[in-house]
Amino acid sequence: MAPISTIPAGFTSRRAATEYIESELNKRIMFLDGAMGTQIQDLRLSEEDFRGERFKDHKKDLKGNNDLLVLTQPKCIYEIHRNYLLAGADFVETNTFSGTTIAQADYAAE
Numbered sequence: 141m142a143p144i145s146t147i148p149a150g151f152t153s154r155r156a157a158t159e160y161i162e163s164e165l166n167k168r169i170m171f172l173d174g175a176m177g178t179q180i181q182d183l184r185l186s187e188e189d190f191r192g193e194r195f196k197d198h199k200k201d202l203k204g205n206n207d208l209l210v211l212t213q214p215k216c217i218y219e220i221h222r223n224y225l226l227a228g229a230d231f232v233e234t235n236t237f238s239g240t241t242i243a244q245a246d247y248a249a250e
Contacts, residue, residue: 173229180209180216190203195208201247205249
């Protein structure tokens with residue numbers, strides 16, 4: 141697997157991205173995306189949706205483990221982020237609200 145880039149999309153370096161953000165912040169308020177969990181709840185996904193093919197045989201229920209949706213329902217996460225950007229957000233965060241071993245232990249997914 142190729143390494144993940146730490147350079148934000150559309151920029152040649154992290155420094156260029158930082159300079160752009162600092163410049164924009166001197167001119168205007170920048171906006172971060174909104175309530176990810178609420179948007180996911182609105183999708184009314186089933187246990188099977190959370191499991192996807194990748195976790196279909198997992199030993200414990202996974203519904204509510206929103207972090208898994210990046211793997212099992214990436215189109216849903218993409219659309220949520222896309223909608224925030226279309227609504228005017230300057231930034232979108234990763235979907236990792238419970239991305240810790242402690243939180244994942246609730247789902248036997250640590």
